[in-house]
Amino acid sequence: MFYHLLYSFHTTISAFNVFKYITFRTIYASLTALLICFFLGPWVIRKLNSMQIKQYIREDGPKTHLKKAGTPTMGGILIVFSITLSTLLWANLTNYYIWIALLVTVGYGIIGFIDDYFMQVKKQSKGLSARNKFFIQTALAVVAGILVYLCPDFNTCVTIPFFKNISPDLGLGYIFFAAFVIVGTSNAVNLTDGLDGLAIGSVIIAAVTYMIFAYVAGHVKIADYLQINYVAGSGEITVFCGALAGAGLGFLWFNAYPAQIFMGDVGSLSIGSALGIVAVITKQEILLILVGGLFVIETLSVIFQVGFFKITCGHKFFKMAPLHHHFELKGWPEPKIIVRFWIIAITLALISISTLKLR
Numbered sequence: 001m002f003y004h005l006l007y008s009f010h011t012t013i014s015a016f017n018v019f020k021y022i023t024f025r026t027i028y029a030s031l032t033a034l035l036i037c038f039f040l041g042p043w044v045i046r047k048l049n050s051m052q053i054k055q056y057i058r059e060d061g062p063k064t065h066l067k068k069a070g071t072p073t074m075g076g077i078l079i080v081f082s083i084t085l086s087t088l089l090w091a092n093l094t095n096y097y098i099w100i101a102l103l104v105t106v107g108y109g110i111i112g113f114i115d116d117y118f119m120q121v122k123k124q125s126k127g128l129s130a131r132n133k134f135f136i137q138t139a140l141a142v143v144a145g146i147l148v149y150l151c152p153d154f155n156t157c158v159t160i161p162f163f164k165n166i167s168p169d170l171g172l173g174y175i176f177f178a179a180f181v182i183v184g185t186s187n188a189v190n191l192t193d194g195l196d197g198l199a200i201g202s203v204i205i206a207a208v209t210y211m212i213f214a215y216v217a218g219h220v221k222i223a224d225y226l227q228i229n230y231v232a233g234s235g236e237i238t239v240f241c242g243a244l245a246g247a248g249l250g251f252l253w254f255n256a257y258p259a260q261i262f263m264g265d266v267g268s269l270s271i272g273s274a275l276g277i278v279a280v281i282t283k284q285e286i287l288l289i290l291v292g293g294l295f296v297i298e299t300l301s302v303i304f305q306v307g308f309f310k311i312t313c314g315h316k317f318f319k320m321a322p323l324h325h326h327f328e329l330k331g332w333p334e335p336k337i338i339v340r341f342w343i344i345a346i347t348l349a350l351i352s353i354s355t356l357k358l359r
Contacts, residue, residue, distance in 0.1 A: 001089050022215065022238050025090040029239045030246030033086035037078055037250020045254065045261050048072035053120045055262050062320070062328045071259060074116045075251065076267020079200075080109040082247035083274070087240050095236040097281050100147050101274065102240075107140045108186055108273035112265035120264070137183050141273075145178035148280055155229055161287045161355045167229075181285050182276035188295035189272030191302055191322050196259035197252055198324060198338045202294050202345045203271045204248040209291050209349040210278045211241035216356065217282045226356050229283040237281055244274055257335050287355060293348040294341055298322040 003019050018024045048054070055073040084102060091098045115128040128136075148154060149172070156174035157167040170177055193199035216222045218235020248271070254260045263271075272295075279288040289296055305321035319329035327337050 001093065003090065003092050022218075022235050026211065026215075026238045026242035029086045029090035030242040030249075032089060033082040033243045033246030034250040036082040036085060037247055038253060040078060040081075041250065041254045041261070044075060044078050045072050048074060048261070051121075056119070062325055068259070071262055073120060073262040074113070074264040074266055075255070075261035076109065076112060076116075076263035076265070076270060079247045079251050079263060079267045080106060080270050082250060083240075083243045083270075086243035086246065090243070091239040092236050095233055096151055097148075097233055097237055098240060100144055101237060101277050101281065103147075104140065104144045104182060104277040105270050105274040108137065109266050109270035111136050111140070112267065112269035115269075116264040116266050134183070137186060137269075137273075138179060141179035141182040141276075142175060144182060144277055145175035145280075148178055148277075149175050151233075153232060155231070155283065157229070157283075158285060159229055159283050159287070161290065161352075162358055177285070178280045181280055181288065182273050184299075185276035185279070185288060185292060185295065186269045186272035188292065188299045189275070190265060190268040192295050192298045192324075193263060193268040194322060195324050195328075195334055195338050196257035197255050198341055199268055200248045200252050200255055200263065200271070201338070201342050202292075203275065204245050204252070205342070205345045205349050206275050206291050207241050207245040207248065207278075209352055210275065210282060210284070211238050211245065212353060213282045213284045213287075213356075214238040214241055214278065217284070228356065231281065231283055234281050234283075237278055240274075241278060244271065244278075257338060287352055290348055290355075291352045294345045298324065301326070 003025065049072050053072060053074050054070045055068060083105060087098065087102060093099075111128075111133065115133060118128060149156065156171055157169045158174075158177065160166045160168075189199055189203060192202060214234055214237040216226060217228060217231045218233065218238070220230050220232075223230035251261075251263065251267075255263065275288065275292060279285050279291075284291075299322075301318060301323035302321045305316060305318050308317040309315065318326040320326055324337055324341065328334065
């Protein structure tokens with residue numbers, strides 16, 4: 001909005017020329033989203049408390065979590081609102097990719113909201129059934145895949161990190177590949193959301209990483225120099241990534257240990273899907289496995305635990321899954337687990353960025 005309202009006056013007021021630059025608008029999209037969360041956070045916490053929308057803690061989980069019962073949840077509403085408003089204020093709204101990213105983020109936020117609403121407000125123990133939730137997630141992801149596929153000149157080749165000459169063209173199959181990336185990332189972030197600040201902190205790191213990828217993918221000269229796929233218009237997604245990172249920082253202020261608010265599915269599903277669609281648009285889909293390696297590890301720990309349990313007729317490989325609960329039961333303090341997992345996420349992000357030159 002600011003881009004359209006103010007940049008048009010740059011010939012009269014030269015200072016308004018700064019609104020042309022993606023870097024400038026990304027910085028202020030981040031700050032805007034952060035401030036929205038920061039100032040609305042206390043009100044949202046009070047509102048959720050007054051509505052008795054509070055976290056239910058499973059009795060079969062770590063005993064240290066029982067004291068968290070009653071903490072307000074569904075705080076992801078604040079994250080989605082901050083991302084959406086900040087993006088609308090600072091992005092170029094004629095950009096096709098911006099609207100796809102917002103569609104996916106808000107759409108998955110709605111799915112998470114419905115699930116949380118049934119559990120927290122209607123007091124239904126399981127919310128949406130796993131089958132229904134997965135079906136709706138997949139349907140929305142396929143729609144997003146179709147929209148990306150229909151973008152003029154969009155390349156349906158998949159980028160393989162470290163191998164510049166290997167880039168298989170999936171053609172129409174790219175739609176389903178994109179849907180898999182979005183659904184998988186969304187649920188992986190959801191599984192990681194189990195300790196105070198763990199998921200949102202890791203998402204911030206991934207969002208900043210993809211901020212860089214979006215900028216270079218949308219800059220024809222830099223993309224050519226780095227020998228990566230140039231995606232015309234994808235540079236504007238940098239602003240969206242900035243809003244995602246800023247909203248994450250603002251929410252982390254209240255979600256840091258000990259958390260005053262939890263994000264719920266409305267938060268974890270939406271920010272996970274946001275990372276997924278950004279990875280698709282920037283043509284760094286496979287690299288998301290490395291950027292979001294922490295989410296992958298957490299997800300694999302659940303899959304391995306379930307498989308091992310079935311194969312061995314009731315034995316467990318981990319004390320509890322996802323992996324962060326395993327370390328809790330080993331006696332690690334929660335803040336130590338969170339910070340160490342963030343360190344892992346930062347390390348993987350740095351390695352991911354290095355792949356821009358390792359081709």
